Amino acid sequence: QKEVEQDPGPLSVPEGAIVSLNCTYSNSAFQYFMWYRQYSRKGPELLMYTYSSGNKEDGRFTAQVDKSSKYISLFIRDSQPSDSATYLCAFGRRALTFGSGTRLQVQP
Amino acid sequence: ETGVTQTPRHLVMGMTNKKSLKCEQHLGHNAMYWYKQSAKKPLELMFVYSLEERVENNSVPSRFSPECPNSSHLFLHLHTLQPEDSALYLCASSQDKYTGELFFGEGSRLTVL
Numbered sequence: 001q002k003e004v005e006q007d008p009g010p011l012s013v014p015e016g017a018i019v020s021l022n023c024t025y026s027n028s029a030f031q032y033f034m035w036y037r038q039y040s041r042k043g044p045e046l047l048m049y050t051y052s053s054g055n056k057e058d059g060r061f062t063a064q065v066d067k068s069s070k071y072i073s074l075f076i077r078d079s080q081p082s083d084s085a086t087y088l089c090a091f092g093r094r095a096l097t098f099g100s101g102t103r104l105q106v107q108p
Numbered sequence: 109e110t111g112v113t114q115t116p117r118h119l120v121m122g123m124t125n126k127k128s129l130k131c132e133q134h135l136g137h138n139a140m141y142w143y144k145q146s147a148k149k150p151l152e153l154m155f156v157y158s159l160e161e162r163v164e165n166n167s168v169p170s171r172f173s174p175e176c177p178n179s180s181h182l183f184l185h186l187h188t189l190q191p192e193d194s195a196l197y198l199c200a201s202s203q204d205k206y207t208g209e210l211f212f213g214e215g216s217r218l219t220v221l
Binding site: 004008032034041042043044045046049088092094095096097098099100101 | 112141148149150151153156164166198200206208209210211212213214215
C-alpha cells in the first residue's frame with residue numbers, strides 16, 4: 001500500500017465552482033498536514049498547514065483533516081482561472097512525504 | 109534577490125558528462141533539501157542538510173553527489189547519469205530541519221541523452 005494516495009486528475013471545472021481535492025494516507029505517525037500549490041514551470045509553494053483534525057479556513061481555501069479516517073481535503077470556493085495548478089498534499093513527521101499531485105484546470 | 113534561486117533552469121547532458129546544479133537561498137534558513145520530481149510521481153526526497161551537515165541521504169545512487177559549503181548554498185554534482193535520471197530537480201529550504209514549511213526554488217529541468 002502506498003503511504004499517500006492522491007488522484008492525479010486532471011480535474012476540470014468551470015469558473016466559480018467549488019473544488020474538492022483529496023488525499024488518503026496510511027501512516028498514523030504523521031503529525032502535520034499540508035497543501036502545496038505548483039504552477040506550471042514553478043516550484044511548489046505552501047498553501048495550507050495544519051496540525052490537528054478539523055477545518056482550517058484561509059480566504060477561499062479550507063483544509064480539512066480527518067485523522068480517524070486518514071483523509072485530508074482541500075476545498076476551493078469560487079474557483080478562478082488563476083487557481084489552475086497542480087495541488088500536492090504533504091504529510092510531516094520528519095521530512096515531508098508528498099502525494100503525486102492533482103492537476104486542476106478552472107475554465108473561464 | 110529573494111527566496112530560493114536555482115541554476116541552471118534547463119540542462120541537457122550526455123551520460124558521460126559531469127555537470128552541477130546550484131541552489132542559493134536568501135532566507136536565512138538553516139536547512140536545505142534536494143528533491144526529484146518526475147512526471148506523475150510524488151516528490152522524492154534525495155538529501156537533507158542542516159547547518160551544512162548532511163542529515164539524510166535517501167538511498168540516492170552515488171552518481172548524485174551533494175555539497176553544502178555553507179548554509180546558503182547547495183550543489184548537486186552529476187556524473188555518469190542515466191536517461192531515467194531525467195527529471196525536475198527542486199531545491200528547498202526551511203528555517204530548521206523537518207519544520208514542515210519548505211520554500212522551493214523553480215527547479216532545474218534535467219534531460220539525460
